[in-house]
Amino acid sequence: MKAKEALKALFYPDSVAVVGASRNPRKIGYQVLRSLVEYGYQGRVYAVNPAAESILGVRCYRSISEIPDSIDLAVLIVKAEDAPKAVRGCVDKGAKGIIIVSGGFKERGEEGEKLEREIVQVARSYNARVIGPNCIGIYNSSNRLDTLFQAAERCLRPDKGPLAFISQSGTFSLAMLEWAAECGLGVSKFVSLGNRCDLTEAELLEYLAEDPDTQVIAMYIESIPDGRKLLSAIRRTAEKKPVVVLLVGRTEEGAIGAKFHTGRLAGDYRRAAGALRQAGAIIADTIYQLFDYAKALAWQPLPQGNRVAFVTNGAGPVVTALDRLSEWGLRLADLDAATIQRLRDELPAYTQAEQNPVDLTGSATSSDFKTALSILLESKAVDIIMPFFVFQDTPLDEGIASVMAEVSSRSKEAGKPVVCCAMGGPYTRSMVSKVEESRIPVYESPERALSAAWSLYMYSAVRKRLRSGAT
Amino acid sequence: MKAKEALKALFYPDSVAVVGASRNPRKIGYQVLRSLVEYGYQGRVYAVNPAAESILGVRCYRSISEIPDSIDLAVLIVKAEDAPKAVRGCVDKGAKGIIIVSGGFKERGEEGEKLEREIVQVARSYNARVIGPNCIGIYNSSNRLDTLFQAAERCLRPDKGPLAFISQSGTFSLAMLEWAAECGLGVSKFVSLGNRCDLTEAELLEYLAEDPDTQVIAMYIESIPDGRKLLSAIRRTAEKKPVVVLLVGRTEEGAIGAKFHTGRLAGDYRRAAGALRQAGAIIADTIYQLFDYAKALAWQPLPQGNRVAFVTNGAGPVVTALDRLSEWGLRLADLDAATIQRLRDELPAYTQAEQNPVDLTGSATSSDFKTALSILLESKAVDIIMPFFVFQDTPLDEGIASVMAEVSSRSKEAGKPVVCCAMGGPYTRSMVSKVEESRIPVYESPERALSAAWSLYMYSAVRKRLRSGAT
Incomplete structure (x- = not known):
């Protein structure tokens, strides 16, 4: 109380x-x-x-x-x-x-x-x-309470939204806040804990679990002073909302670093990460992952399984994604004959459609993406859909933004997350922004897209486990 | 001929x-x-x-x-x-x-x-x-020969500069070209090989090894048809210029992907990567690494050893870097007493200067960075200097760009590479651009900065080995 x-x-x-x-x-x-x-x-x-x-x-x-x-x-x-x-x-x-x-x-x-x-x-x-x-305090988007000592000219503040972020590092917090602001991922509450002499992650989690403004919680932790409390808070929270954690102290140097930074020696990383995972946390290995997971979990529905279908107009990045698919516990969806037939019938001859990945080739238009995505959304062999865009390619028209808006609502109905990849410069980023307006995340590398897809799959499994009462 | x-x-x-x-x-x-x-x-x-x-x-x-x-x-x-x-x-x-x-x-x-x-x-x-x-052809910055089918409105072209890029994937190429253009890393020649039915990487390497416009070569490879030729071309080239390679086909799925993309089945990844490494290639695991290594190698001198000193005004990211330092074969420099004394004497009381990492704290100004970096550049205990900036922090004035310009020339004289990290939004990116005008690379995550520092250390070792005639 x-x-x-x-x-x-x-x-x-x-x-x-x-x-x-x-x-x-x-x-x-x-x-x-x-x-x-x-x-x-x-x-x-x-x-x-x-x-x-x-x-x-x-x-x-x-x-x-x-x-x-x-x-x-x-x-x-x-x-x-x-x-x-x-x-x-x-x-x-x-x-x-x-x-x-x-x-x-x-x-x-x-x-x-x-x-x-x-x-x-x-x-x-x-x-x-x-x-x-030794912290930067609090940002609450709902009343704009803001104690950051970073001027708005230098550090964007996100609008209201589903992500809460708790961090021992102010610097990571700034990156998370700005990345969230830039992609339109709103933030409910942000707390920088610094040395964390009193109020802990566990107490904040208990609060955020009940906070109606918060749908996903991300945390950066350098040490765990109250293991049991934290684990039980994660367990109770993760049943309702995803909790993503980036924990440092993997190596002796890291533990020394954590001590130098916030004054605590981290314990054994593996044991700690294992316990957090068991409690229901989704463990991120890097700050990119912490952000990427939070974004996917905030925006996309949870998949029923791990079978991935790729659609692309430029195959290179898909090849590297395939290369790592099994490392992430994902599988290439084995398309059924009816789906393959439809892809073959409905897509133009220049595409390589009779397989997964579906290669629409450099000649692809937004209408080709629409056709392929519609068919994959309806296929029972597919749990997760990963479009890899080459926005630079001239034939790909800007209708792709409205195609993805439609895909977004259909993916939610179908319970099939859509996780994209697109790499490039200013034009690509402008197209990414347009697609992300529909709350479909687009990542800048195949590895980031894959890991984000994994986080959705992993949390669906975690939630099932926690809700079933298994531990 | x-x-x-x-x-x-x-x-x-x-x-x-x-x-x-x-x-x-x-x-x-x-x-x-x-x-x-x-x-x-x-x-x-x-x-x-x-x-x-x-x-x-x-x-x-x-x-x-x-x-x-x-x-x-x-x-x-x-x-x-x-x-x-x-x-x-x-x-x-x-x-x-x-x-x-x-x-x-x-x-x-x-x-x-x-x-x-x-x-x-x-x-x-x-x-x-x-x-x-099945390729996008050639871009030669020196005569602006440009066969890309990506409009300039959608895909930036880099200016003249040290990086040559050879790729089986057009899509990765576009990302590399745009990332290079955006950070001012010039490109000498770019070749997209696609299915590579005739001209090979080996032949292009032989050519680029002699090309005076090219200082660093990056390659994306899905398969190796002419192993011996490629290895010997890498060996001869890497003696003079760094050759960075991203190879796919790590897993069965990846090999299938490579086949579906450019029509060849990749061989055994580990064996191939090992052979390339032995020949002198710097192996990248991701497209970020391919780019990040190339940028560091193009801009920074090679270090004499692996002892890293960190300087920062926001410690979180440094803690995660310390956490991975040994994974990258790097060591935290053990500062000598004289260096520590100078840091203590010359830096303000609000800093935590009596150690490595040097924490200038959120109150740091550009002058504090200048003081710390000057001392570290002169320390015999330090091979690589890694400043981690929080550009969002109000006390850090914009004089930091000219401080880094001075550091850049001194680092070249001292033969000590400087590799930075800074994360954030538009203001941070604008400051990163200013620092990078001095050809000091700034990476968006601690992991990326570390891996780039590693690539410099690794290539210095590789070149030594190749020049000594050892294999």
Whole structure:
């Protein structure tokens, strides 16, 4: 109950104080304030800076205690050694949520760790909860609460949408947020945990599992402090919504890196990844995979099986996809005679249609794609459809966007995901955007497309297992 | 000698005939002609189309024999069954180079294979050589010879530069060309081999090894018909210039795919990859790697060893890089006491400088990067420097581009490659472009940056081995 109240203060505060606001646009304390007052958040915002009258039109107070209002959320940009006192000031003012952006804590050694313990003790004694330190805080698309110190000119914010993202790394978060924004994949809530001295992934998962705005959860984790809690939270969540996890600490160097970064030594990677997988998480190996899986899972229906049909107007990338199909636990769909007959009858003579992959060749038009995709959507031998486009090829007309819009609704009815690949420059990206408007994901390499298709297949299996009660 | 003459006709023809030119802008035969007359090629261009007067201002002839000029190069867009006759017409006109764009040959089965044999026989009897069929032909940046059927509005062409690319897949080629164009990595020559009925990678390598415009060669191969020749060509070339190879056919499905695509069954992947590696090729596993390696090898000096120093203003991606460092045969440089002292003395207090990775933190400015990079460039404990940027972070000013320009020239003097990582959206990409103007490659994920650093280390070892005469 208490965590829930604090999470409400963290995601939906009526009033926010920025402690350590700065007049210098190059400073973090300036941009945090700017993100709160200029990017759409409608709550009351206060700034604490003993030397300034006002910053960005926000009146500054010399100390937290002088703010003539109660505050729900405090964002701290202060020296590590000053943080415990600042936190006490905030909870005295009623703050239930505290975000500590500053670094200089556990990642610096024992002194910093002690400071973190002190902060958590103070906060907890007031039923307040802490995010960070050493983090970039929170972005909530529904009320535009935004504590990022990255200016919008430099870092896109995604619109509302199905993806929630929890991360120990601010840098990865920025990439995820921008990639999501660029492809129109909306984000419900984003939390950067940094050193994660208090509030954990497990608690956030429990919350996001019930959050109606969130359909898919992605996480970047450098260490697992509360294994049992996290596993049980994943288990409960993954029954309802996919949980994709990128875990580091595969090697000794990585574990050292994690320590240097967020101040914790990761445990044994394989054991940890295995346990997360068993609990129902979809494990990503790279940041691309973390994003690619989340996108596929947010947009596409789950397949009934692993039989893949390819359709293409340029075969090279399909060849490399075939090359890795079995590594990803997928199979080339063995088309039935009736499907092959229809492909042969309905497609033009220049195509190589009597097989899977269906090669429409460089002469293919959007109408050829439409014909082939319609037939494959109706085939009982196919679970997943993977169109590989060469948008550069002159014969392929731009009608392909509306063809894919139609395919999108039919694929949902049929329960057959469609996962595409297209590689190239500006024109290709513009066509990818048009196709992705229909929520059909298009990936930039065959490997990425394949792995995304795998994530759909894998989550369908995981959900079945969790719902059946097997563990 | 004969191959050399034919290659001259293929890359530097004075006259080109497009056989099968079309009036329909949606057709391949239209765009091939357009690429030859509108994108800068200055030679004489003729079109063969029995039904048209002229296309794109080029007078059309009813047949090849009616062209009142000798031709060096012929580009054929004709039905497979008409190809042998067309080839005969071309060689009768003096053509030494023949590019067959059309498909419908070996990839369709025995009939098509027979047609290919017939074509090669005709061509060879006139000392002409054939590229294709089932390909997109040639792009030569130095004379803008361009037979691609992808309109420039849809597919960027790179400027002159160090990379040559040979590919059995047209689709991969387009991606490579566009990615090269977008990052300012110039391309010397590009050849799409398709079914590769005649001219082979081995022959092209021999030519490109001597080509002064070419510094790095990348290849996409679906099968190896002439193993010995290819290996010896790689050995001779790799002594002078890096040869990067993406080979498919890892699995049975991939081998089937290669057959369906270019009509050949790939052999045993591991054995083939091992032999290529032994001959001196740098083996890429994905199209990203093929491109990423080529870019690093084209732009950066070779390192003396495998000791990596990281500098960053956002540690997450560095942690995942550390996690994979040993998988790539790289080591975290163990900084000497003097270097650590200098880092500690010269960097501001907010940085975590007394170690490798050097964490400049989210407060880092371009001047902090300059200080750290200068010190690392001078450290004897460091072979490869990997800056990981968070361009979104407000404190990082745009002076970073000129800092990196200076670093670029110093890194070349010091013989220490610099390989960067930066992830994000439009602003990040704009900063990446600025950094890459100094020929310092910036990759979009830690894994990509690491693998590129590996390729530099690997090629330095390979070249040493080849030059020492060891095999």
